[in-house]
Amino acid sequence: MHYLSLGDTDAIAASCHHLELAGTGVVLDAGMDPDEDGPAALPPFHLLDSRPVDHVVVTHAHHDHLGALPVLMRRVPHARVHMSQPTALLADVLLPSSAKLQLRRMREGSTAFDPVFDVDTAEALSYLYEAHPLDTDLDLSGLGATAPLRARFYHAGHVLGAIGVYLEAEEGGRTRRVFYTSDTSLRPQAIQPGARYPDGPLDVLLLETTLGADPEAELTTRKAEEKAFGEALARTVARGGQALVPVFALGRAQEILTLIARFKQRGLIPNDTPVYSAGQLRGIAGIYDQTRFSTPRLDPAFEITEVEQLRLPRTRTRLDDAFREPGIFVVSSGMLFERTLSNQIAQRLVGHEKNGIFFVGFSKEGSPGDRLQQAAAEGPGTEVTLDPEEGPQKVYAEVQRFRFSGHAHRRDLIQLVERMRPRTVVLVHGEAAAKSWMKDNIEFFYPDTTVHIPEQGAALEL
Numbered sequence: 219m220h221y222l223s224l225g226d227t228d229a230i231a232a233s234c235h236h237l238e239l240a241g242t243g244v245v246l247d248a249g250m251d252p253d254e255d256g257p258a259a260l261p262p263f264h265l266l267d268s269r270p271v272d273h274v275v276v277t278h279a280h281h282d283h284l285g286a287l288p289v290l291m292r293r294v295p296h297a298r299v300h301m302s303q304p305t306a307l308l309a310d311v312l313l314p315s316s317a318k319l320q321l322r323r324m325r326e327g328s329t330a331f332d333p334v335f336d337v338d339t340a341e342a343l344s345y346l347y348e349a350h351p352l353d354t355d356l357d358l359s360g361l362g363a364t365a366p367l368r369a370r371f372y373h374a375g376h377v378l379g380a381i382g383v384y385l386e387a388e389e390g391g392r393t394r395r396v397f398y399t400s401d402t403s404l405r406p407q408a409i410q411p412g413a414r415y416p417d418g419p420l421d422v423l424l425l426e427t428t429l430g431a432d433p434e435a436e437l438t439t440r441k442a443e444e445k446a447f448g449e450a451l452a453r454t455v456a457r458g459g460q461a462l463v464p465v466f467a468l469g470r471a472q473e474i475l476t477l478i479a480r481f482k483q484r485g486l487i488p489n490d491t492p493v494y495s496a497g498q499l500r501g502i503a504g505i506y507d508q509t510r511f512s513t514p515r516l517d518p519a520f521e522i523t524e525v526e527q528l529r530l531p532r533t534r535t536r537l538d539d540a541f542r543e544p545g546i547f548v549v550s551s552g553m554l555f556e557r558t559l560s561n562q563i564a565q566r567l568v569g570h571e572k573n574g575i576f577f578v579g580f581s582k583e584g585s586p587g588d589r590l591q592q593a594a595a596e597g598p599g600t601e602v603t604l605d606p607e608e609g610p611q612k613v614y615a616e617v618q619r620f621r622f623s624g625h626a627h628r629r630d631l632i633q634l635v636e637r638m639r640p641r642t643v644v645l646v647h648g649e650a651a652a653k654s655w656m657k658d659n660i661e662f663f664y665p666d667t668t669v670h671i672p673e674q675g676a677a678l679e680l
C-alpha cells in the first residue's frame with residue numbers, strides 16, 4: 219500500500235491524501251489552504267499524474283477538505299466522487315459561494331489571482347456527487363484493481379455530514395485494513411453525538427492531530443464552557459448591552475443558535491431577547507434541519523430554523539434601531555476578518571463596557587479576532603485596529619473566548635489508538651508540535667505501533 223500526502227504536513231492547511239491499495243487509487247479529501255491565495259492554496263495535484271485515481275472521497279464540507287474539489291476534478295475527470303448526503307447538499311451551497319468570493323476578491327483588488335474555478339464549474343460538479351449512507355459497504359474497486367476494495371463511512375461527529383473512512387482489500391496475501399479519521403469529535407456537541415468509529419485491529423490509521431499541542435483543551439469540559447458562555451450572554455443582556463458571537467458559517471453557527479435556544483428555555487436569558495443571524499449560516503441551518511432524521515442527532519425533533527431569530531437588518535437606520543436595545547448577534551466571520559459582518563458589528567460594540575464580544579472558536583494569530591483578544595487581555599482602554607481603513611479603537615467591551623471545539627482533544631485521540639489497535643499510525647492535519655506530542659505518546663504507550671509524520675510529496679510504503 220502506498221500513501222502520499224498532498225496537503226498540509228507542518229501546519230493545518232489543506233487536507234488531501236492519496237492511497238493506492240490493491241491496485242486502486244483513492245484521493246481522500248481535496249482541501250484548499252485557507253491561509254494561501256490563488257494556486258498556492260491548492261494541493262500539488264500534479265503529483266497524482268503518475269498515480270491511479272479511481273475515486274475521490276470528501277470527508278466533510280469544510281473548505282480545507284472540500285475547497286479544491288473542482289480543480290481536482292478537472293485533472294481526474296474520470297474519477298468518481300463520494301461523500302455523505304449532507305456533505306453533498308452543503309457542497310452545492312459552499313463551492314459556488316467560494317467561486318463567487320474568489321471573483322469578488324479579484325474584482326475589489328484584495329487578491330492578485332484569478333479564481334481557481336468559476337460558479338458554473340462548481341454548480342456542474344453537483345451531478346457527479348455520489349452520496350452514501352453511513353455504516354454501509356461500498357465497492358470502490360478501481361480499473362487496475364488486483365482485488366476488490368471495500369469501503370465504509372462512519373459518523374465522525376465533527377460537523378454535519380462528517381465521516382471517517384474505512385478501506386479494506388486483499389494485498390500481498392493478507393487483508394489490509396485502513397481507517398482515515400479526518401476531523402473528528404469523539405464527544406457529543408450541541409446537535410450531534412460523538413464519532414461512532416469501529417474497533418480495530420487496523421493496519422494503518424490516518425489520524426488527525428489538530429489539538430495535539432493543546433493541553434488546555436483536555437482540561438475544559440463542554441458543560442462548564444456552555445455554562446460560562448450562557449452566563450456571559452446573560453450578564454451582557456442584563457446590563458443593557460449587545461453581545462456579538464462571531465461564528466464560522468458551517469457548524470459553530472448552528473451549535474451556538476442551539477445553545478441560545480436552550481439558555482432561553484432554562485430562563486438563563488430572557489425569552490424576548492432578540493437574536494440576529496445573517497448570511498449563509500441561515501441556509502446551512504436549513505440543511506441541518508432537512509437531514510435531521512437521516513443523520514445522527516442528539517434530538518432529531520429539534521430544528522435550528524425554529525429557534526427564534528431575526529434577519530440582521532440591511533439598512534443603516536434599521537440596524538441602528540436594533541442596537542438600541544439588548545440583543546445577541548450571531549454572524550460570520552468567526553475570526554472577525556475585515557469587511558465581514560462580524561467585523562463591522564465588533565467595531566460598533568467594542569468601545570462600550572456594557573457590550574460583550576464572545577469568541578467560540580479558534581482565531582488564528584494576527585487575525586482581527588486574535589488582535590482584539592490580545593488587546594482586551596491588556597486591560598480596558600487598550601487600542602485595537604479591527605479594520606485598517608477605520609483606524610484604531612479603544613476596547614472597553616467584555617471580550618472572552620469559550621472552547622467549543624469540534625475536534626477531539628489529544629487524550630481522546632490516544633484512546634482512539636487504543637481502541638483501533640493500528641500497526642501503523644500516520645499523523646495528519648496538525649502543527650508540528652501537535653504531531654510530535656502525539657508521536658511521543660503513541661510510541662510510549664504502544665511501542666509495537668510505528669508512527670509516521672509524513673512530508674508533503676514524499677510517498678510512504680505502508
Ligand SMILES: [Zn+2]
Nearest residue numbers: 278280376401
Ligand atoms: Zn473540519
